Structures are given as structure tokens and as C-alpha cells.
Amino acid sequence: xxxxxxxxxxxxxxxxxxxxxxxxxxxxxxxxxxxxxxxxxxxxxxxxxxxxxxxxxxxxxxxxxxxxxxxxxxxxxxxxxxxxxxxxxxxxxxxxxxxxxxxxxxxxxxxxx
Amino acid sequence: xxxxxxxxxxxxxxxxxxxxxxxxxxxxxxxxxxxxxxxxxxxxxxxxxxxxxxxxxxxxxxxxxxxxxxxxxxxxxxxxxxxxxxxxxxxxxxxxxxxxxxxxxxxxxxxxxxxxxxxxxxxxxxxxxxxxxxxxxxxxxxxxxxxxxxxxxxxxxxxxxxxxxxxxxxxxxxxxxxxxxxxxxxxxxxxxxxxxxxxxxxxxxxxxxxxxxxxxxxxxxxxxxxxxxxxxxxxxxxxxxxxxxxxxxxxxxxxxxxxxxxxxxxxxxxxxxxxxxxxxxxxxxxxxxxxxxxxxxxxxxxxxxxxxxxxxxxxxxxxxxxxxxxxxxxxxxxxxxxxxxxxxxxxxxxxxxxxxxxxxxxxxxxxxxxxxxxxxxxxxxxxxxxxxxxxxxxxxxxxxxxxxxxxxxxxxxxxxxxxxxxxxxxxxxxxxxxxxxxxxxxxxxxxxxxxxxxxxxxxxxxxxxxxxxxxxxxxxxxxxxxxxxxxxxxxxxxxxxxxxxxxxxxxxxxxxxxxxxxxxxxxxxxxxxxxxxxxxxxxxxxxxxxxxxxxxxxxxxxxxxxxxxxxxxxxxxxxx
Numbered sequence: 001x002x003x004x005x006x007x008x009x010x011x012x013x014x015x016x017x018x019x020x021x022x023x024x025x026x027x028x029x030x031x032x033x034x035x036x037x038x039x040x041x042x043x044x045x046x047x048x049x050x051x052x053x054x055x056x057x058x059x060x061x062x063x064x065x066x067x068x069x070x071x072x073x074x075x076x077x078x079x080x081x082x083x084x085x086x087x088x089x090x091x092x093x094x095x096x097x098x099x100x101x102x103x104x105x106x107x108x109x110x111x112x113x
Numbered sequence: 114x115x116x117x118x119x120x121x122x123x124x125x126x127x128x129x130x131x132x133x134x135x136x137x138x139x140x141x142x143x144x145x146x147x148x149x150x151x152x153x154x155x156x157x158x159x160x161x162x163x164x165x166x167x168x169x170x171x172x173x174x175x176x177x178x179x180x181x182x183x184x185x186x187x188x189x190x191x192x193x194x195x196x197x198x199x200x201x202x203x204x205x206x207x208x209x210x211x212x213x214x215x216x217x218x219x220x221x222x223x224x225x226x227x228x229x230x231x232x233x234x235x236x237x238x239x240x241x242x243x244x245x246x247x248x249x250x251x252x253x254x255x256x257x258x259x260x261x262x263x264x265x266x267x268x269x270x271x272x273x274x275x276x277x278x279x280x281x282x283x284x285x286x287x288x289x290x291x292x293x294x295x296x297x298x299x300x301x302x303x304x305x306x307x308x309x310x311x312x313x314x315x316x317x318x319x320x321x322x323x324x325x326x327x328x329x330x331x332x333x334x335x336x337x338x339x340x341x342x343x344x345x346x347x348x349x350x351x352x353x354x355x356x357x358x359x360x361x362x363x364x365x366x367x368x369x370x371x372x373x374x375x376x377x378x379x380x381x382x383x384x385x386x387x388x389x390x391x392x393x394x395x396x397x398x399x400x401x402x403x404x405x406x407x408x409x410x411x412x413x414x415x416x417x418x419x420x421x422x423x424x425x426x427x428x429x430x431x432x433x434x435x436x437x438x439x440x441x442x443x444x445x446x447x448x449x450x451x452x453x454x455x456x457x458x459x460x461x462x463x464x465x466x467x468x469x470x471x472x473x474x475x476x477x478x479x480x481x482x483x484x485x486x487x488x489x490x491x492x493x494x495x496x497x498x499x500x501x502x503x504x505x506x507x508x509x510x511x512x513x514x515x516x517x518x519x520x521x522x523x524x525x526x527x528x529x530x531x532x533x534x535x536x537x538x539x540x541x542x543x544x545x546x547x548x549x550x551x552x553x554x555x556x557x558x559x560x561x562x563x564x565x566x567x568x569x570x571x572x573x574x575x576x577x578x579x580x581x582x583x584x585x586x587x588x589x590x591x592x593x594x595x596x597x598x599x600x601x602x603x604x605x606x607x608x609x610x611x612x613x614x615x616x617x618x619x620x621x622x623x624x625x626x627x628x629x630x631x632x633x634x635x636x637x638x639x640x641x642x643x644x645x646x647x648x649x650x651x652x653x654x655x656x657x658x659x660x661x662x663x664x665x666x667x668x669x670x671x672x673x674x675x676x677x678x679x680x681x682x683x684x685x686x687x688x689x
Binding site: 027030031034042045048049051052055056059060061064075076077078079081083 | 198249278316322323344596671672
């Protein structure tokens with residue numbers, strides 16, 4: 001009888017300590033999860049900020065200013081534009097595949113010993 | 114020598130103790146345990162709810178989860194407005210030590226005088242904002258100073274990368290993230306989301322350790338995709354700004370509409386403002402002139418009279434009209450032309466912008482027909498645009514018209530319209546007689562219009578507009594390389610009080626391109642040019658020309674006129 005009681009006591013104590021441990025562990029993990037979440041939020045916010053910065057760096061106003069001042073470019077107009085008509089078959093898959101093959105040809109030939 | 118007594122032989126122990134004493138102790142202890150058990154039962158069973166609540170009050174916190182305000186995008190998905198995280202600094206003034214030496218550093222970081230910072234903190238209130246929406250790095254530096262009583266709060270700040278070019282369309286929000294102007298105001302409901310909340314338990318270090326209940330996630334605002342093309346918008350704004358500077362004008366507006374879909378591709382105004390820095394803004398800068406300013410449209414109304422006269426079968430494009438001697442007496446008023454012409458055909462009346470010729474056509478029309486045509490073209494009615502402050506212009510009921518008023522209205526005096534309405538009205542000619550509803554939101558569907566003029570007559574008027582913008586017309590400077598254009602210039606004297614100002618004009622030009630199959634309608638207005646040139650054909654038409662060319666090029670429309678190439682194609686071939 002005493003032995004059974006002892007076993008039960010040990011079991012109760014074990015389970016109690018385990019419960020405390022689990023509770024602690026769960027809170028620890030929860031804090032870590034929460035921290036990771038807020039980190040991810042901060043990264044998302046940073047991302048948004050960078051996207052806006054990138055966009056602000058590429059506004060038409062800035063692009064035009066840089067193109068004209070630094071690269072000495074000027075706006076295109078039909079007078080200096082050559083309109084190239086695509087041959088009828090150019091858009092088809094066959095033509096594209098053909099072009100790729102002609103590119104491949106010399107390369108693979110050169111690769112062989 | 115001191116007397117020592119062994120513990121075991123202490124006389125105190127040998128004396129017999131009464132039994133009741135030990136019983137009393139045991140009973141007292143038992144009672145204490147019963148008391149504890151009773152208390153435990155009370156805390157855990159009977160009063161459980163109360164204690165749970167009290168515990169929660171001390172450790173549980175409700176965190177607000179702010180929603181993201183939706184972005185405003187242009188037709189190609191480029192950002193026109195978006196929210197980024199910004200920290201706001203607040204304080205509990207009682208907790209701040211005003212003699213704290215670090216306050217000086219904080220004031221420096223916040224870019225405000227130390228005295229001002231102290232003034233803000235020296236108050237009886239329990240909460241004050243120190244500075245709102247500062248940049249993240251700055252906020253982190255401030256946090257590092259670790260001043261007692263100063264706290265950070267995460268907020269969102271609106272950013273407008275396109276700056277002043279699109280300021281009037283996009284508008285802005287206030288510090289509370291509520292739209293104040295433009296699209297931000299008009300679509301505030303869709304853009305703003307609903308905040309969520311989270312009930313959590315925090316430990317003594319302020320870390321969240323448990324959720325009390327399921328979190329309610331915030332509902333983010335919807336993105337709004339506008340029909341505006343930021344490149345076209347920029348070009349229109351840039352050209353407008355140059356024209357206003359060149360002609361020393363007060364301001365100006367430009368509107369670009371897609372004739373197929375009724376989408377607004379650009380809506381620019383000058384002077385403008387930078388929505389990211391809104392200090393000391395004046396009404397002049399804030400006004401979306403294209404929508405809120407109404408003016409007498411002048412000669413730009415003449416094509417409507419021609420179209421109506423054609424529709425009613427009163428004239429044909431080549432019907433001659435006597436305009437000599439360039440003056441017409443009517444009820445004590447004299448209507449005159451800038452240049453006196455002889456006999457002009459209807460085509461030429463529009464091309465040369467003859468007031469006399471137009472009045473002669475108009476006086477054959479019934480006032481009711483004229484009113485209906487004007488009203489169907491959108492004059493006197495607010496454009497169906499969810500925009501704050503859009504005006505309807507003024508078009509009086511035809512029953513009250515006197516003959517002289519009917520006459521002046523035919524060449525654009527005695528009624529008023531906004532530039533936007535004028536642009537919209539010209540879609541009638543661009544769409545073969547259909548009036549198209551305009552939209553500020555991107556759409557792919559072709560729209561259904563309302564017929565105002567017959568297809569044949571709308572095309573005939575388009576031909577007249579082409580002539581007006583061609584050799585011998587009033588708007589020759591509207592010509593642009595590669596594309597055929599048609600349009601009508603207008604110059605109207607500005608009203609001041611009850612009469613007209615002596616030397617104050619508004620110059621405008623409305624037109625379409627390419628003439629054969631119009632894709633766009635462009636309207637330009639320059640307010641009070643004062644550098645010697647006042648005519649719409651000279652002031653506004655060049656802006657029209659450049660805007661048309663850039664817009665059509667960006668839209669990928671092939672040139673429809675023969676262009677003398679400036680490039681030598683052979684050179685390229687030789688170098689291969």
C-alpha cells in the first residue's frame with residue numbers, strides 16, 4: 001500500500017513539475033514567436049519603405065532629369081524614330097525556336113573536342 | 114565561574130506541562146489549515162471569477178492592431194501613394210524630469226528648440242504628443258537616449274513618390290490617416306481598413322506571453338488603381354509648368370482623356386505643391402483648377418453649334434455664310450470678329466473662329482435644341498467623378514434666354530464650364546457623336562456612350578477641327594510631328610465682378626488626336642498669360658501639341674502622318 005502511495009506521489013510530483021516546465025516552455029516559445037512576428041512586421045515595413053524609395057528614385061521627373069543632364073539624351077519623337085515592321089512569322093513560336101537553335105549551333109560545335 | 118546546566122537536565126523540561134497546551138497548539142494549527150483551505154476554496158471556486166478578472170486587469174492588455182491604408186496606384190501599378198511605418202513620440206509630462214540633461218540631445222534630434230520641447234512637457238495633462246511621424250532611424254536614436262516618460266508609438270505615414278506632378282489627383286491625408294483632398298478623400302472609405310485587436314497577457318518585462326483569446330486580425334484597406342498614367346501625368350504637368358512660366362501666367366490646367374474608355378489619363382494643375390511637405394500651403398496651390406474653376410469657354414463652343422446645325426439639316430459643311438463686315442448688330446450689342454472676313458463656308462467659320470458666322474448659324478436654331486445639345490455634352494452638369502469640389506458650371510434654362518444671350522452662348526459667353534467638362538464634351542467628336550462617361554479608375558471595358566450628334570456630322574466637325582489646327586486655322590501651333598490633330602483654341606476675357614476685366618484673359622485649347630481614329634482628347638487652359646501673347650492658339654496649343662505627342666507615343670499609337678525621318682537608316686546597315 002505504502003509503495004503504491006509512493007509511486008503515486010512520485011507520479012503526481014513528476015506530472016506537476018512537467019506541467020510547470022511545459023508552461024514555462026510554452027511561454028518561452030510564445031515570446032520567441034511574438035518576437036519573430038514583430039521582426040517580420042518590421043521587415044515588411046522596411047520592404048515597403050524601400051519599395052517607396054525605389055519608386056521615388058525612378059519617377060518620370062527624376063529619370064528625365066538624369067537622362068537629359070547626365071546622359072545627354074533627349075525625348076524621342078516620331079521624327080527620330082524608325083518603326084520596324086515585324087515579319088508576319090516573327091511572332092510565331094517556330095521563328096523563336098529557330099533563332100535559339102542557330103545560336104546553339106556554333107556553341108555546341110565549339111564545345112566538342 | 115558561571116553555573117552551567119546541561120540541556121537534557123534543564124529544570125524547565127522536567128516540569129510537567131499541562132496536556133491542554135499541546136492540544137491547543139494542534140487545534141490552532143488545524144484551524145489555521147481549515148482557514149487556508151477555506152480561503153483556497155473561496156479564491157478558486159466561489160470567488161474565482163472575480164480573481165480571474167482582477168488578475169487579468171493587472172496583466173492582460175488589449176493591443177490595437179492598426180490596419181494598413183490601401184495604396185493608390187496608377188494604371189500601370191506604380192505607386193502614387195502608400196503608407197510606411199513612422200514612429201510618433203509621446204510623453205507623460207509628470208514623469209519627465211525637465212532638468213534631465215538628455216533632453217537637449219532629444220530636442221536636437223527632433224529638430225526643435227529645447228525651450229519649445231520643455232514648454233510642451235511643462236503641462237498638467239497626462240498625455241502629450243511631442244512630435245508625430247518621425248523617421249524610423251531617428252526614432253531609434255531617441256529610444257536609445259532612454260529618457261524617462263518619453264514613449265514611441267507606431268503609426269503610419271503617407272508617402273507620395275510622384276510629388277507635385279500628381280498632387281491634385283492623389284490628394285493627401287491628415288496626421289490621423291484620414292483623406293483630406295483628392296482621391297485620398299474621395300475614396301477614403303475603400304482605402305481605410307478596419308483595425309483589429311489582440312487580448313494578451315504581458316509579463317513584468319512587458320513581453321507578450323500569452324493570448325487570452327483569439328486575435329481579431331485587422332482588415333487592410335483596398336488598393337485603388339487609378340486610370341492616371343504617371344508618365345503622361347508628369348509630361349502634362351511639366352509642359353504646363355513651362356508654359357505658365359513662359360507666359361508669366363497665374364496658373365494652368367491640363368486634362369488628358371482616353372477617347373475609347375473615358376479614362377482620365379492625366380489631370381494636371383499648376384501651381385502645385387509637394388504632398389510630402391505640406392507647410393504653408395495656399396489655396397492657389399491646393400486648388401484642382403481643372404475641376405473646381407469654371408470659366409466661359411469662348412470659341413471652344415463653336416464646334417457644338419456647327420454640329421447641331423448640321424444635325425438639324427440647316428447647313429452643310431460647305432454652306433456659305435456671309436460674315437462681312439465682321440460685325441453684327443443685335444439688340445443694341447455688337448458682335449464682332451477679330452479679323453473681318455467675307456463669305457466663309459461652315460468649315461471655314463470654325464477654322465477661322467468667326468463669331469459672326471457662328472451667331473448666324475446659332476440664330477437659326479431653337480433655344481431648346483441648343484440647350485439640349487449643350488446639356489447632353491455635359492455642360493451645366495457635374496462630371497460623374499467622385500471628386501471633392503468638382504463644379505457643374507452654369508447653363509441657364511433655355512426658357513430664360515434672350516436672343517442676344519442665345520447669340521453669345523453660341524460662341525461661349527454667358528455660360529460657364531470647367532476645363533474637365535470641356536475635355537469630356539469633346540469626346541463627343543472623338544467618338545463619332547457619342548458622349549462617353551469618364552472614370553478616374555482603371556477600366557478595361559469599352560464604354561457605352563450616349564448619342565449627341567450623328568456619326569456623319571461628328572466626323573464632319575472633326576474635319577473642321579483638323580482644319581482649325583491646320584494651315585489657315587487659329588490653332589496651327591497644335592500641330593505635332595507624326596500625328597494628325599484637330600482642335601479648337603479659345604481665348605476668353607476674365608470676369609471681374611459684374612463685368613469683364615480689361616486685360617485679363619484665359620487661353621485654352623481643346624482637341625483630339627489622331628484625327629482619323631481619335632485615341633485621346635486633350636484640353637489645356639492657361640490662366641492670365643501676361644507676357645504679351647494671350648491667344649489660346651499661341652499659349653495653350655503648344656502645350657497641347659507636346660502633350661499629344663508624348664501621350665500617343667507612350668500609348669504605342671503609330672504615327673498616322675508622313676514623317677520626314679531625321680535618322681539615316683543606311684548607316685546602321687553598313688556597320689553590320
